[in-house]
Structures are given as C-alpha cells and as structure tokens.
Amino acid sequence: GAGVSQTPSNKVTEKGKYVELRCDPISGHTALYWYRQSLGQGPEFLIYFQGTGAADDSGLPNDRFFAVRPEGSVSTLKIQRTERGDSAVYLCASSFASHETQYFGPGTRLLVL
C-alpha cells in the first residue's frame, strides 16, 4: 500500500509568515508523529497523536507551533510567525499503534528567509 506522504515537499517563506505542513499517514495507522531534523542532526520529536488527540506535545518548541489531526488520519503542523531558526526538514511518521515501528514520510523542507 501507499506509504506516508507529506506536502509540500519544499516550502520557502518569509520571516513572520504562517505555514502549514500536511501529513497523510499509512491507512489504518492510529499513531502519528511529527519530528524536526536540522542539518547534520538526528530527528527530534515534536508531537504524537493517538487517534484525533495529541497525546504528547512535549517536543513543540514554543506556542508558535501547533498541530491537529481532526479525523484521526491526516495531520497538519502549523507554524505561526515563522523565524529563520524554524528552517529544517519536518518529518512525519505513522505506526499501527504506539511503540510499533514508525514509517517515515519524505519530509517537508522548510526554509525561512
């Protein structure tokens, strides 16, 4: 079946703008995770959804970051008032259940000018 998909693949924006990043998980996967990967680093956890609810948002760096998963499938990561430091690759992963293997999407490369 289809893997995790993410759109857009690349996003260039100006400092202070609002962006939305979309993740479409593998069908039937109840757990969805967002990570952020800076150049030369390992991915860092942002937020985890079990179904529609955000079960762990401890990795969100500040209140400019927010994510939703209203129907328990597609998720959107929203970043307000973007800053240059937000530039990174944003990765989405899904798994059949928590603690199961996470399968990653291709990521969205965000560049804030």
Added chain:
Amino acid sequence: AQKVTQAQTEISVVEKEDVTLDCVYETRDTTYYLFWYKQPPSGELVFLIRRNSFDEQNEISGRYSWNFQKSTSSFNFTITASQVVDSAVYFCALSGGMIYNQGGKLIFGQGTELSVKP
C-alpha cells in the same frame, strides 16, 4: 532521561570491507525498543530493524547483522561486504516503555555517515 549516542560521526570504507556502526543508549525503562534507520542521500528514513529489550538474540538479515548487549547498553550494527549503495547516514533510535515514554516517541542518536568507496 533517555539518550542515544553514536560516537562515530563519519566512517569511510572501501567496497567489500566490513563495517560496524556503534550505538550506546541510556534509559531507566525496563521495557524499551531499539531501532536502526537508514537515511540515503534522497533523505527519506528507511526502517531497518526493531528490537525489544527482552530479546537479546543477535539478528542477521542478508549482509546486515545486529548485536544487542544489555550489559553494555549497546546495539551495534554491522554491514558485511559493504557496497556503494550502503552509503547513507544511519540512525540508532530508542523508544521507551511505560514509565518515561508512554507514546513511543523515538529518541535518535546524531547519526553516523557511512561512505563506501568503490
């Protein structure tokens, strides 16, 4: 706290050499899971293996093998007879159990960049 350390930042080998990528982890959980992912130049993370803390048997899959030793908190990855296509960044990751990580979020190491030259 949970932590994963991959001390080798970069490794360069010549094709057909064997290479071992080291991974050391820290956790207070008694039940946890360890993973290896491959990130080729295309950027997408590819799952290689998942191992739970109660299964210390070594595993072999083709040219890949993994050595899990709880006594030293290590989960090392060996590629036998390396090939140019093995060139990538390899990440070791830890997912905790019920105490410190109820959701299964992955804690990644910094990654080891493997370069296999022809």
